[in-house]
Amino acid sequence: MLYTRKNPICAQAINTTVFGNLNVTKKTTFIIHGFRPTGSPPVWMGDLVEGLLFVEDMNVVVVDWNRGATTVIYTHASSKTRNVAKVLKEFIDQMLVEGGSLDDIYMIGVSLGAHISGFVGEMFNGKLGRITGLDPAGPLFNGRPPQDRLDPSDAQFVDVIHSDTDALGYKEPLGNIDFYPNGGLDQPGCPKTIFGGMQYFKCDHQRSVYLYLSSLRENCTIITYPCDSYQDYRNGKCVSCGTPQKRPCPLVGYYADNWRHYSRDKDPPTTKAFFDTAEEKPYCIYHYFVDIITWNKNARRGSITIKLRDKAGHTTESKIDHQPATFQKYHQVSLLARFNQDLDKVAAISLVFSTGTTVGPKYKLRILRMKLRSLVHPERPQLCRYDLVLMENVETVFQPILCPKLQM
Missing domain, CATH: 2.60.60.20 (PLAT/LH2 domain)
Incomplete structure (x- = not known):
């Protein structure tokens, strides 16, 4: 489903033979959703499309794999992820034939969608421009080898937000830089008990998306601090970035790739960054x-x-x-x-x-x-x-x- 500044509200259905308004010379951002037990579209999707088109004149392609993701059995949805990646590989191949560049391909994957992005990136030998993983799925992926999940070699730059590491999300680092809001565990403003209903199960997991969204439209820049642990960050041991003598602090969300200019050949392959958030939008602290x-x-x-x-x-x-x-x-x-x-x-x-x-x-x-x-x-x-x-x-x-x- 293609959105551009020409058609920002009503999507065009596109495929490998029909490109519609897709201009392959521009940046193309793919949004890949995750497990959809009820089959309803993600509530945040419209805001994400609108926000991306607001910050840059690009193609936004929403990858609708709802027929594979909609099932109450999580393992069924998980087993479809590689098939989705193959379809995307064929589509991007056709973009390259039409004159597109892998440097201009950006994938935003949510939950299972993060690992789909990783599979696509691996098929292109890590030459995609960028992948953002928004709370990559943990169940069935925790402890898997790099070829079976998202990993830092899947794109030129991989950034990840971990917001639910003790339940639905993946705990260990998966990118060149991994962000852990509030330590990656319980997010402020989310229900603490099962009496919160469905929000108890999905609020922490979805917070990664809303933190990304705040980088697009809200007038707050969420600054983070590279650190070995959340406790060290809370104790004020890791807040020297951004001072005149040090390089800038990494930012969460759309502008996280500013960090790529500082990360290559200077740091270990992965950097962990910690930060706290407020309970409500725009979440800035x-x-x-x-x-x-x-x-x-x-x-x-x-x-x-x-x-x-x-x-x-x-x-x-x-x-x-x-x-x-x-x-x-x-x-x-x-x-x-x-x-x-x-x-x-x-x-x-x-x-x-x-x-x-x-x-x-x-x-x-x-x-x-x-x-x-x-x-x-x-x-x-x-x-x-x-x-x-x-x-x-x-x-x-x-x-x-x-x-x-x-x-x-």
Whole structure:
């Protein structure tokens, strides 16, 4: 089913003998859906077609293999994937005869569709321009050798979003760069129990598609951080990309292939990148570092909640409580804070210190200096405050001042 800027709403049915409006000299993006137990078209398909045509004048080809994918028996659908790949191979061969180039072929495969893309790429010896795998299917593919699944050699550049690694998705890296939103497990905003109905089963799996969509139309760029593990990312150990001395941070979605200019011959064949998201569209999270130097005589362990407010009264909050921080005398602790909103000019900051205990004595945290710095906008002035005493579980509000220029 072909969509172009000439026919963006109503698709043309095309095949190896009828190309319709397909212009082989332009980029051609194939969208390949996955398992369809009910046979209904994917709810996100229209938005994906529209978004791709919005960002670039290209051919968008929706591969409708619904007759193979629609069955309640997953193994039946899975067994059809190589047949779909063969049909696509014949179609692309004909495009090449008409003057097309493999460099201009881009495949976006969702779930089973990701592995179909890999099979097509393998048939062309990895010469396709790019493959994006959106939560590639895990069941029946986990642990399989590279020729039986998507792998980094299937295209010139392979990027993958893993959003449901503990259920329907594939856990291990499959691309040149593999993105793990929220660690690749439970996605915020998705039902936590079976009482959520069908959404409980498919929400995490589908989130990969919606994160990709947000890169096309939403005015937020989802920045990610190359890292060995989600825990290291959460602890702020992997956020040096994007600084003047380092190369840019990889982006999720349509513009992920900017990373290919930095990845070849410089890194291992695969890069893992981690990031957190908000519960709702457009899912963007804005990262800040909160640097705290304390002067308590004894070490204190606990978590910090930080809230920002601008002059218009907009507020945003971050709880840094995934693991307790240890505050020691004259030692700087750098905490990675994540906010749903990006406030341009912060007028007030509040801090709450907690040890997590509700009984027993209340502790104080004596702060020599607190500094707030934006990771997304490192050019913004850094904000400081000196000589604060936080009573446990009591919100302390203050106006920040600009940090001295000499401070690092």
